[in-house]
Amino acid sequence: MRLLPGVSVSEMVSTPLWSCGSSPVVVAAMAGSPLLMLTLLQHGAGHSTVSTSVSTGLTQHARHTQHRSAVNGVHMAILILLRKLEEDWRGGEEGRGDAPPQPDLLTWAGRSPHAQCLRFLLRSVPRVPGHVLRDLPFGSDPARLLPRPCSCDAPALTHLARVAAREFLRARNLLPEGVSALSLPDSLRRRLSLLED
DSSP, X not given: OEEETTEEOOSOOOOOGGGTTOXXXXXXXXXXXXXXXXXXXXXXXXXXXXOHHHHHHHHHHHTSOOOSSOEEHHHHHHHHHHHHHHHHHHHSSGGGSSSOOSSOXXXXXXXXXXXXXXXXXXXXXXXXXXXXXXXXXXXTSGGGTSOHHHXXXXXXXXXXXXXXHHHHHHHTTOTTHHHHHSOOOHHHHHHHTTSOO
8 A cells, every 4th residue: 555655554553552643753653663754754744733641641651741731743752762762772781770871862772763763853843842851761961862952952053944944845735845846956955855964
């Protein structure tokens, strides 16, 4: 079955029952599918909200307190992926102590599927708000979870320009075709398509 250009669905994605009603980006995060995550984000997904029942389910699943109000689907997916990376780190030799990974959890994870999903998400948002990271392990020090420009430092202007341009195109239903229609060098098109930092 073909849903989006270039993507075929050949298997079912198994997710917890509490995820029913979640945004597709949240389901892609739970599945740890970089191709699905990239395709959804390239087509403009990720700006929906998740209902309070889903956020309550995440609280029970992830064993941390989450705000009862609606949560942005992208932020929910970021939380899920950071939890999965933290579980992977704790299960490895490096995670046996109390010290956080060096220099941060995302860099430690390298090219794992969950890390790739997280990188695509981070390219689609201006920055990860501190309240999203607060209840995670090492959340009091966001630089231990994500590279500093994603959580602590001011984002680069090139990153903010990418987010603004994609939002402009998304609001006019021009994603992803609008990116290729722009008179831009290939390197900038790849950035706008979330393929490069």
